[in-house]
Amino acid sequence: MAIILSVMIAILAILLVIGVPISFTFALSGIVGGLMAGFPIGTIASSPYYALASFPFLAIPLFILAGEMMNQGKLIDRLTDLNELYLFWLPGRMGHIAIVSSAFLGAMTGSSVATVAAIGGSMGSKMIEKGYDRGYVAALTAASGLLGVLIPPSIPLIVYGAAVGVSVAELFLATLVPGIIMTVAYMFVHAMSLKKVLSKSNEAGQLELSTKINRELFHNAKSKVLKAIPAILMPVIILGGIYSGLTTPTEAAAAAGVYTLIIILALKLVVPKKLYGIFFSAAKTSGAIMCIIGFTSVFNKMMTLIQVPQKIALFSVELTDNKYVFLIIVNVLLFLIGMFMETNAAVVLMSPLLYPAAIAMGVDPVHFGIILVTNIEIGLITPPMAANIYVSARVNNSSVVEMWPYLAKFLVMSILVLLIITYVPSLTLWWR
Numbered sequence: 001m002a003i004i005l006s007v008m009i010a011i012l013a014i015l016l017v018i019g020v021p022i023s024f025t026f027a028l029s030g031i032v033g034g035l036m037a038g039f040p041i042g043t044i045a046s047s048p049y050y051a052l053a054s055f056p057f058l059a060i061p062l063f064i065l066a067g068e069m070m071n072q073g074k075l076i077d078r079l080t081d082l083n084e085l086y087l088f089w090l091p092g093r094m095g096h097i098a099i100v101s102s103a104f105l106g107a108m109t110g111s112s113v114a115t116v117a118a119i120g121g122s123m124g125s126k127m128i129e130k131g132y133d134r135g136y137v138a139a140l141t142a143a144s145g146l147l148g149v150l151i152p153p154s155i156p157l158i159v160y161g162a163a164v165g166v167s168v169a170e171l172f173l174a175t176l177v178p179g180i181i182m183t184v185a186y187m188f189v190h191a192m193s194l195k196k197v198l199s200k201s202n203e204a205g206q207l208e209l210s211t212k213i214n215r216e217l218f219h220n221a222k223s224k225v226l227k228a229i230p231a232i233l234m235p236v237i238i239l240g241g242i243y244s245g246l247t248t249p250t251e252a253a254a255a256a257g258v259y260t261l262i263i264i265l266a267l268k269l270v271v272p273k274k275l276y277g278i279f280f281s282a283a284k285t286s287g288a289i290m291c292i293i294g295f296t297s298v299f300n301k302m303m304t305l306i307q308v309p310q311k312i313a314l315f316s317v318e319l320t321d322n323k324y325v326f327l328i329i330v331n332v333l334l335f336l337i338g339m340f341m342e343t344n345a346a347v348v349l350m351s352p353l354l355y356p357a358a359i360a361m362g363v364d365p366v367h368f369g370i371i372l373v374t375n376i377e378i379g380l381i382t383p384p385m386a387a388n389i390y391v392s393a394r395v396n397n398s399s400v401v402e403m404w405p406y407l408a409k410f411l412v413m414s415i416l417v418l419l420i421i422t423y424v425p426s427l428t429l430w431w432r
Contacts, residue, residue: 004306008033008299022342023288023295026349030298039305044298051297052290055250056162060155061286062253066234067114068282069260070105073269075231076118079104082228092198094130095140095190098123102144103183106151107235108256112343112380115148116141116388120395128396135402136197142381142392142403143410144186149343149377150179153238153249156347156373159293163351166365168249169242174366174428178374178421185413193409230263289344296348308353316357323361327422330354331375338379342387346376367425374421378414381407 008029015025027048034044070076083097083104090096098119105115120141127137149156152172161168238256241247247255264270270278320326333354337346350372358368380388383400389407393400421427 004033004036005303005308007036008302012299016340021291022345023291026292026299026345027295030295030300030302033299033302033306037302037306039302043305044301047297047301048294051300052294054162055248056158056168057290057293059153059158059168059250059253060289061282062250062257063153063155064111064114064286064289065279065282066253066256066260067105067108067111068278068285069257069264069270070108070231070234071114071118072274072278073260073264073267074122075263075269076101076105076122078224078228079231080122081224082232085224090191092190092194094123094127095132095194096187098127098140099144099147099183099186099190102141103147103151103179104231104235106148106179107153107238108231111155112145112148112377113387113391116145116391117395119144120392124396131198133197133402133406134396134398135404136193136406138389138392138396138398139403139406139410140186140190141396142386142388142407143414145388145392146377146380146414147179147183147186150175150182150374152176152179153253154373155289156343156377157369158249159344159347160351160369160373163348164355164365164369166369170366171369172239172242172249173431174370175373177427177430178370178417181420181427182414182417185417186410189409189413193406197406230267234259292342292345293348296345300349300352303353310356312353312357316361323363324423326357326361327363327371330358331371331418331422334372334375335378335382338376338385339382340385341376341379342385343376343380346379347373350376364425364429367428370428371418371422374418378411378418381411381414 011032012025012029015028016022020028030047031041031044034041080097080101083100084093087093087096087100101123102115102119105118106112120138124137124141127140128134152175154172154175157171157175158168160166161171234256237259238252241252241255242249261275265272316326316329319329334346334350337350341349351369354372355365355368359365380386383389389400389403392398393403
């Protein structure tokens, strides 16, 4: 079995390096492993179907569609206008607005990369005009995108819940406090960075540092509030429906999609002829994620058949009987995995592998899910497979070299928050 595992990992590494799509990479590696082990091909071939034939997974394309409609309808601009009204008193308010708006958008889309693209497109140029360094704007936008996953709903949490059989509703509830803590932590980093990232020679930048009330800011304030109400109601519908017991996460996602469609058409934010493009874009994104989940299941099935999860659990117990030491080891492993693997693929792969060991160590399955997803998500701002960095660089016309000195601060803060989440489980299980 050790030989089979070595061959599978070697194939996986080679195919990833030469650029084969990640979904096919996992499928081919799993198929070769199955053939080497002599398992019936039917056992392997049926894995993608059974992996995707899950009611919770239906929430993924629905949330993606709702998020795409909100982005195309420019509802995020209304949210940023509203955030500016109550964050005006903070020095460097534009950065705080970008962070808080990312959290709001996360409560609507569940996607980190989508959040980066939306916030970068709406706030990036405004911040640069205010005198912020371009590299810093790109770094802040990339890091804030993590809030798109930590604030429920979260697509990777849906993937984790479906993969190991944990309640998605409980996972959404568990990530509320960690998401708020990460938001506040990023705002702290921004506040501490202001003197270095705002151009002192730029008059607009100096005005950005001022805490004086800008009269223009409150021009038509009532109108701004009213315009933002449809967007604010989105997380109320999603989370209110789930936590009240009226809907499942999947039903809430469907309700969110229908609600967003009605809003963008009723308010004429999108002309009907553009709906095809919106649905097509959402379908492409959903299809890519579903392919990753489905084909990664082939690899996972093989890993299960050759008893890798059981061996990892046994090795972990033999290596240490201390839960806290175990969590350190898991965090280091997940951090490395997140650096080199796409988020959803990493969640699908690592969840069933590490879950048995976590349970054996007495780690709560909901708490472990938040640790796992938060850790892997940090990989989105950790090269080389750092999707948030590359999307933010493109949207803000920056380079990774310009971003990195600033991004390092957000990365360090993200790791500190991860450690807090890991070793203070009451922050995750606060409702129990």
